Amino acid sequence: MDDQISSTTDDQKNLQQADEKLAPDEFTDCKNFDDDDILDLAGGARDAIERHRFEDKTIDIKNVKIPSRPGKEEAHAEAKETLSQLWDLLYWRDVQKTACVFGATLSLLISLSVLSIISVCSYIALALLSITICFRIYRGITDALQKSENIHPFKLYLEQDVTLPADFIHKHSDMMLKCINATVNELKHLFLVEDLIDSLKLAVLLWVLTYVGSVFNGLTLLIMGEVAAFTCPIFYEKYQTQIDHYSGLANGYLQDVVKKIQAKVHGLKNKAE
Structure with a gap:
């Protein structure tokens, strides 16, 4: 028992010496804290913890990689x-390239339009083949006269891979399928008279095309369309203000006519009902 009492007293002395080594002023200052100061400290610690959690969430959200769709x-x-x-x-930005394509x-x-297809x-095909054969013979003769290495003149083009990849075919076939389905649905909408106004517009267009077809054939219309495609953009770019003015007047007149027709059609429907 005496040994235990002496050990406890020694421990107490050691604790007192450790307390004396610590900064006494800091602990004495803590005694001056009241209840409001303690609540402020607790609230500040809680705000710091919540702010730290929010920053962690924002960091995690920023680090999340949203999967992209490279195909689209x-x-x-x-x-x-x-x-x-x-x-x-x-718009003839590159005159030489546009002139070659247009010509x-x-x-x-x-x-x-003159000969058969x-x-x-x-x-x-005969003209292209004649050019390549003549050029091949010419290069062979020049290489033989100069006693140089006989290299095929079209070697660079022969080594190129001209096969179409499967992804390219699938992508364009899907696009073509969408266009065909949209066309079929539009034709069903027009010819089955889902909307009477749209069907009447198509009837007027077809009636006009009968007169156009009696004067021009398909190739003539294609030639006129190509000439218009390569000349109208430049013409519109130069005289944009005048064209917009007169096209606005014509569009307003057509809208008035369409509104009158729609009013008459709705009037006939109401009388029939």
Whole structure:
């Protein structure tokens, strides 16, 4: 028992010495805290903890990677790029490129209007084959005279891969399928008279086309359409204000006529009912 009492007294002395070594002022200051100070400290600690949790959540949300759809983004980018190239072609941004395309397509259409499609395709293929054969023979003769290595003149083009990938075929087949389905649904909407006004518009258009077809054939209309496609954008760009003014007047007149027709049609429906 005496040993236990002596050990406890020694422990108490050690604790007192440790308390004396610590900063006494800091602990004496804690005694001056009242209840309001303690509540403020507790509230501040709670706010700090909640703010820390909110920051962790925001960091986790920022680190989350949202899965993208590369297929749709690539298709959208390709379509946008193709459309921009088409507009550059029609607006003659590159004169040499546009002149080549316009001249080649116009010559093809004029040839088709004069000759049959079989003759036109045969003449084009024969001309291309004649050029390649003559160039191949010419390069062979020049290489033999110069005693140089005989390299095929079209080696670079022969080594290129011209096979179409399966993804390209599937993508364009899906787009074609969507266009076909949309066309079929629109034809069903028009010919089965789902909307009487739309069907009447189609009837007027077909009636006008009967008179156009009696004067022009399909190839003539294609030639006129191509000439208009390569000339109207430039003409509109130069005289945009005047064209917009007169087109607005014509559009307003047509809308008034359509409204009158719709009013008469609805009046006939109400009388029939």
